Every structure is written in C-alpha cells, then in structure tokens.
C-alpha cells in the first residue's frame with residue numbers, strides 16, 4: 044500500500060511486511076541471516092562428511108537466499124536522487140552502501156552538507172501488522188540508544204515508496220569486511236575492538252536491551268576507526284531484568300545454545316555475552332568456532348559445544364581461556380561484561396587507537412610497554428563509558444554496575460515515611476554543637492600527619508573539600524613512592540614488624556539510586572554518604588551521631604547530636620542510616636574478623652568513594668585509603684602512604700610497613716599470588732588520577 048503524504052509513520056502500509064516477520068520471528072530452519080557470516084573464507088577442518096541430502100538442502104537454501112535478495116532489490120528500488128520528507132526537509136541520495144536481508148542502505152546528504160546513512164525499507168515489503176510492529180520496535184529501541192559505540196539514530200521518515208532510517212554514517216565498512224580482507228586480526232586490535240563493543244553492550248544491557256544479533260557484520264567503523272554497533276532489528280527490550288525472551292532468533296553462527304534448546308526456559312542478556320566469545324574467536328582464528336557449511340550442523344555443534352582451537356592458528360593461552368569461559372553452555376556460568384574486561388587477555392599490549400592502516404595490513408604493536416598499554420586500556424574504557432568520569436560531587440558512582448555487594452532487597456517499602464518516625468522523640472530546638480572539621484580532625488586525626496609532622500588541616504587552611512581530597516591523595520601517593528624508594532636502600536627494615544591496623548570499612552551498601560552510600564567501620568560506627576553530599580554517622584558511643592556537611596568555604600562542617608535530640612530535618616536521615624545499619628548487620632559479612640579492631644573508637648567518616656571496574660576506593664577522613672578489589676582482596680594504605688593493611692578474601696587482616704613489603708615483595712602468611720605488584724600499581728594510578736583530575 045502506498046502511504047499518503049502527510050500520514051505519520053505509524054500509519055505506514057499496514058497490510059505488508061512479511062519479509063521482516065521472517066526476519067525477526069525466525070524459525071531456525073529459515074534462511075534468515077544465513078549470509079556471508081556463515082561463509083567466512085577459511086576452510087572448515089571439522090566439517091562432517093557431506094551427505095547428498097545436506098548438499099541438496101544447502102543448494103535449496105542458497106537459491107532461496109538468492110531469490111530473497113532479488114525480491115529485496117525489486118521491492119526496494121533505489122530512492123530518488125532528491126528525497127523530500129513530509130516535514131519539508133530535502134535530502135540528496137548518494138552512493139549505495141550495502142544491503143542486508145531486509146534493507147538497502149544509501150549515503151544521503153542534507154541541506155547543510157552533513158552526510159548520513161539511510162537504511163531504506165520498501166513499504167511494499169511491509170506486509171503484516173506483526174512486521175510493522177517489529178520495524179517500529181527496531182526504530183524505538185535504536186532511537187533510545189545514545190552511546191559512542193552504537194550507531195547513532197538520527198531520524199526516521201518516509202516517502203511514498205520507502206521508510207528511511209537515518210543513521211550516523213560508518214564509511215569504513217564492518218568488522219566482517221575487515222576480517223575478510225585481513226583473514227585474522229592481532230590480539231591488541233581485538234582487545235581494543237572488544238573494549239569498545241563491550242562499552243556499547245553495557246549501555247544496552249543497563250537499559251534492559253538485548254541486541255540478540257551481535258555479529259561482525261553488524262559492527263561498523265566510523266571515520267576514526269572507532270566501532271559502532273548497528274542493526275537493532277532483533278533487539279528486545281525487557282520490562283524487568285528477570286524477564287525472559289522466547290523467540291528463536293539470531294544468526295546461526297552466533298546463536299547461543301540456550302536459544303536453541305531453551306524454548307521453554309527462554310534466554311536473556313547472556314546471549315549477547317556468547318556472541319562476544321564467538322566474535323573474539325572469529326577475529327583471532329579467522330572463522331566462527333562452530334562454522335559448518337550446513338546450518339543444522341552448526342546448531343548441533345553449538346548444542347554439543349563442539350569447537351577447537353586449530354593448531355595452525357597461534358593464539359595466546361589468555362585468549363583461549365577467555366573464549367573458553369565465555370563459550371560455556373550454561374549461560375549463568377559465563378563471565379559478565381566486567382569480568383571479561385578483567386580477564387588476563389586484556390592485560391596484554393593495548394594500542395592507543397586503531398588507524399586505517401589496520402584496513403590494509405596487520406599493525407605492529409611490539410614496542411608497546413605494559414605501562415602504556417594499561418593507560419591506553421583505561422583511556423579506551425573511559426571513552427567507551429566503562430569508567431565513570433569523576434564529578435565535583437563526592438558521590439562518584441557507577442549506578443548501573445550491579446554487584447553482589449549491593450542490596451538484593453527492595454528498600455522503599457520498609458522506608459516508607461511514618462512507620463518508624465514515632466520511634467524518635469522530635470524536638471524543635473536542637474541542642475547541637477556545630478564544630479568545624481578542624482576540631483573534629485584535632486580530636487580524631489591523631490595518626491594523620493604530613494611528612495613535615497604537621498596535621499593536614501592545621502597547616503593547610505581548607506578552602507574546598509576537593510582540595511582536602513586532592514591533598515590526601517597526593518600525600519598518600521608521595522608516601523608510597525618514598526616507601527618504594529626506601530625499600531631499595533639498605534637501611535630499610537627487612538623484618539616484618541606488625542603495625543596497628545587502622546579502622547577499616549568493613550561493610551558497605553551502594554544504594555545511590557535512591558538514598559546514598561552506606562558503610563560500617565570496623566569500629567562498628569555506621570555512616571551514610573547521602574546523595575546530597577551530606578554524611579550522617581551513627582556512632583556506637585553514647586548514642587551520639589554526627590551530621591557532616593560539605594561546605595564549599597570551610598571544608599566539612601560537623602555537628603554532633605544525641606540520639607534523643609534529633610532535629611526534625613535529620614529524622615528521616617537517621618531513619619535511613621538505621622535501616623542500612625540493620626541491613627548490613629543481617630546481610631553482609633565483615634571485611635575483617637580481627638577482634639582488636641572493635642576497641643578502636645576513632646571518629647572518622649568516608650569523604651568520597653569511587654567505584655571503578657577493578658575496585659571500590661574509599662577515602663576516609665583520617666587519611667586512610669582503602670581499596671576493595673573485585674577479586675575480594677582488599678588493601679588499605681594509611682599513615683600517609685607508609686603503612687599497608689592487607690585483608691584476605693577470608694577476612695583476616697595484617698598490617699605492615701609498606702617499605703618492608705616493597706622490599707620483600709610479599710605479605711607474610713599470604714601463600715597465594717594475589718597480584719600484589721599490580722594492585723599497588725593500580726592504587727598508585729588511582730591516586731595519580733585523583734590528583735590530576737581535580
């Protein structure tokens with residue numbers, strides 16, 4: 044049906060679209076997306092003996108695909124050289140860019156000279172309501188995406204013959220085209236590409252979108268050789284994270300086993316993780332792992348997890364380990380996106396960027412040292428939105444990063460106003476004593492001294508809280524560097540002498556999407572860093588609590604109250620702090636089991652915390668900086684960078700002079716390799732970053 048000018052997109056040809064329906068609700072045996080991704084150039088060593096029947100089926104499929112392509116070309120005629128939209132905008136059609144099973148793509152230029160890609164879908168091919176709904180869903184989902192590694196959705200319009208989806212142009216073709224030219228890619232290139240792809244996928248997944256058709260042919264290069272994920276034709280948006288999808292769809296080589304076998308159990312985000320494994324394998328080995336000439340054989344091999352690493356294609360053990368862990372049949376046993384990036388594979392050479400040289404030949408990254416690689420990796424992750432940029436707000440969070448240590452229960456119900464308010468006596472005039480942080484620091488910061496012996500806040504008038512934070516990071520970094528230097532001198536004590544363990548953060552709950560970040564110290568005091576930047580500390584001492592505000596002129600201001608004298612404006616916050624305290628008591632394990640810690644009664648608070656993909660960093664008001672690493676090892680650097688506390692995953696802690704640890708290269712009583720050196724490097728990098736970025 045020809046649409047009439049002035050009709051909105053929704054009114055599009057309602058009777059037709061079955062081409063798309065076959066696309067999206069894909070019966071496995073259909074020809075849907077059985078395209079060049081199945082016919083990668085290399086020969087398949089593991090191919091089963093061809094039977095006559097299979098050959099016939101293949102022939103039939105090829106013919107069907109050919110007919111479909113011809114039908115597409117006949118339906119989707121080349122658009123006119125001048126395309127007029129109903130909104131009165133003119134576009135000039137340019138070169139033909141390529142075609143898929145459903146759409147043809149052309150260059151298109153607007154009045155200002157800006158060039159886009161126009162994915163063109165013939166209205167004549169939109170035959171059923173179902174197909175129309177699918178197209179609208181693709182448009183809606185793609186439109187909602189906004190990420191540097193996802194093809195930008197610009198606009199959508201129609202003329203009499205076609206629907207045009209205007210997209211950011213990706214002129215350097217797809218990863219599939221690159222692989223065809225190059226046969227295999229180098230590991231540093233794959234690391235770079237996968238980081239960008241994972242950035243795009245994380246954006247989708249945190250918005251509850253599953254792509255379901257991630258493959259090399261759907262990932263395009265922009266003019267600067269950055270990758271952009273495109274084609275949301277099979278994407279699904281979940282209403283809630285626990286929802287499952289049941290439609291069997293995808294591209295044969297990339298389909299996850301649970302899609303093939305889980306007709307009743309359904310599938311979810313893990314299908315995209317599986318595709319990552321297939322893509323890494325394909326880029327390094329030159330063909331997808333389960334490739335076979337016959338589609339049903341591909342499915343058999345996927346179901347049986349039947350693939351191997353060919354001996355004639357050299358590939359590092361780290362790459363093999365990562366691929367093996369991703370291509371696990373049980374979707375729940377696959378690593379998540381963060382775990383993939385933390386794998387050994389990503390610790391190798393990492394280029395700063397990919398140049399167009401890669402389009403022609405294998406670039407040589409042999410000169411890249413470890414330090415530069417690490418820096419490039421961090422920068423690449425930052426550019427792909429995988430590391431939250433610091434803000435002026437002390438609450439630096441990765442809101443979307445769901446972790447085991449986050450609360451699994453839903454808080455709002457139990458925190459509904461009114462139900463606990465009456466527990467406290469409300470008074471109108473607070474008997475509070477407001478003191479400057481300097482006083483608080485005088486009372487509590489006994490251990491926090493600078494190299495010259497003076498107190499941080501006493502010698503350095505606090506103008507802004509950021510200045511204090513920067514100063515603390517700098518003195519800790521300097522302390523660590525001196526300890527490292529000292530360790531090389533003969534004078535360093537080579538015997539480990541146990542030092543006093545500082546107050547540690549023993550439990551924490553990130554609930555910043557609602558209230559704030561709550562933590563419990565080893566002294567049992569509980570604090571909440573609220574989203575508005577204020578802190579409330581519930582001390583165990585005489586039922587006192589502290590209310591700390593981030594003052595832009597004075598630094599932090601601390602007010603002390605007795606629990607029986609809660610001013611109105613704080614009652615809700617106390618209620619929330621109590622809730623968190625109870626939650627942590629019931630649900631979380633303490634970081635350290637050392638009993639002597641309980642005797643510590645320093646009054647300190649958390650100034651800032653930062654969550655990165657490697658660790659959570661806690662900066663405390665007494666200058667201690669604690670790092671909880673993802674592998675459950677924890678390190679706290681205290682006493683201006685001179686003392687290290689190590690807390691093992693089984694929650695025992697030990698504290699020693701950092702210079703001795705540097706000199707000896709290990710921590711006493713720790714038998715396993717905890718990657719101490721790289722953890723200390725990561726800590727120094729984090730401190731450097733804090734110092735430079737403020």
Ligand SMILES: Nc1ncnc2c1ncn2[C@@H]1O[C@H](COP(=O)(O)OP(=O)(O)OP(=O)(O)O)[C@@H](O)[C@H]1O
Pocket residue numbers: 076140141142143144145146147148160162194210211212213214260261263273274276
């Ligand atoms: N943003 C873009 N920039 C440049 N070329 C593009 C862009 N998007 C798509 N193309 C080209 O158009 C072709 C078809 O696009 P696309 O894969 O989105 O269509 P499709 O019909 O949905 O494909 P499929 O059969 O994979 O579902 C691509 O293979 C590519 O060559």
